[in-house]
Structures are given as C-alpha cells and as structure tokens.
Amino acid sequence: MGVINLTPDSYFPDSRIQSIQEFINRIDQMIKEGADIIDLGAMSTRPGAKIVSPDDELERLKEYFLLLRKSYPKLFISIDTVHSKVAEFCLDNGADMINDISAGAIDEKLHSIVAKYNTYYCLMHMQNTPETMQLSPEYQETSLDVLTYLKTKTFALRNLGIHNILIDPGFGFGKSIEDNYRLLNDLSVFQILDCPILVGLSRKSMIYKPLNISPSESLAASSALHLQALQKGAKILRVHDVKEAKQVVSLFKLLNN
Secondary structure, eight states: OEEEEOOSOOSSGGGBOOSHHHHHHHHHHHHHTTOSEEEEEOSOOSTTOOOOOHHHHHHHHHHHHHHHHHHOTTSEEEEEOSOHHHHHHHHHTTOOEEEETTTTSSOTTHHHHHHHHTOEEEEEOOSSOTTTTTSSOOOSSHHHHHHHHHHHHHHHHHHTTOOOEEEEOOTTSSOOHHHHHHHHHTGGGGGGGOSOBEEOOTTOHHHHHHHTOOGGGOHHHHHHHHHHHHHTTOOEEOBSOHHHHHHHHHHHHHHHO
C-alpha cells in the first residue's frame, strides 16, 4: 500500500504532494514499483494534528481522487478518512476501501456508510485523537488492551453487516516507543481475529527517535521492521517507499519457500 499525502503538514515532508503534476508523477512511480493499493489521505494524523472538517478534507481530496480513479480504473484505491461525508463521496465515485484511524469514534455515521456500500474497511486502534494521543498514553497490558479493543469493534462491525475488515494495531497512535515494540513483537496474536493485518510502520518516530535520526534517514530501518511484521503475520505494508517494500516482500516469500 503506497501512501499519498495531500496535506501540508505530514510528519514525513517528502511524502507531501503540492501539485497535480507531482501527484501524477508519484502515482506513476508507485505503480511502476509494484504498489497493489494506493492510500489517499487529505488530513494529517501526525501527533498534535487537529481533525479537519469534512468540507475542508473533501476540498483537498476531490480533484486528486477523481483524477486517480479516471486515470487508473482498475487500481485499488483506499481513502484515509474519519468522515462519513468524505467516505460516501469517494465510495460513490469508485473508491475500494475506507482506512479509518478512529474506528468510527469521530463520526458515528461512518460505519453505516461502509455497510451501505459493502466495501473494504480498515479498523485501526488509536488512544484518544491525533491532537492528544501522544501526551500520556497508558495501557495495563499493551497488546492485550489493543487486541480486546479490536475484537470488540470487529464483532460490532460484523453485526452491522460489514465483513471485509482489515485490522491495524495503530503503531504510533497513542503508544509509547516501548508500546509499539511490544505490539510488533506480539503481532502474530492478532491473527486470532481472522482479519488481514495491515501495518503502518514506515519512517515513524518509533524508528527514527531511538536511532536519533530523521524520518528521511529511516528507510533501511523501516525495511528491517517490515520484514519482522511480515514474519509475524502482517498481510499489507502501508509504506512511503514502494520499491524497497516490494523487495522486502519478495525476500520474505523466498524465506517462506
């Protein structure tokens, strides 16, 4: 899953898109490098970021999404949003999945929209909101707490008729560095939920802060953790660097064979 950020304040500056031409070039590059999914987002979810309004998000997103859908009619497109209005517009115009960091907690109508369109839905764990999530995250037992939360949510989604569910433990979303590594070490446990596991580790602070480097210097370390995630049962890697992630996937397949 290649990440496209239509925001001015993403935590990784090199991932920000500033123009239509830059957008087209980035999409073409990701597809040539082997991206199976493009995840399009128009709201930053970095620590400290505020939730933007549905109208503002849609204003940023609309032109780029429609161009992408028209240019690549067979491409699997994921929309990274917490808003039902944005989700409905995109699903109505051909989006394939909603990637929701809030698990429906920010907009209570979102799950009904997902059910209406019978689409794929990525359910992520986050403690609090992006604006406050890293102030003082606390868990009794990190992996068990996140697993229990996702189990409760998947049960509720299935009762709504939503069955095409992916789960994301939410690395970096309301977790300390130690919490993140506990989750990664225990990732195989999440297979009990019988949903494909998506992980977003790429260039995050859990990587660059312990190494005392910048996000732009964290590609090699990101790749190392991507291999670990695959070995622990992850099925989808959400990444900024498609070529390198595909190389990791290829080597993982050789290891398994």
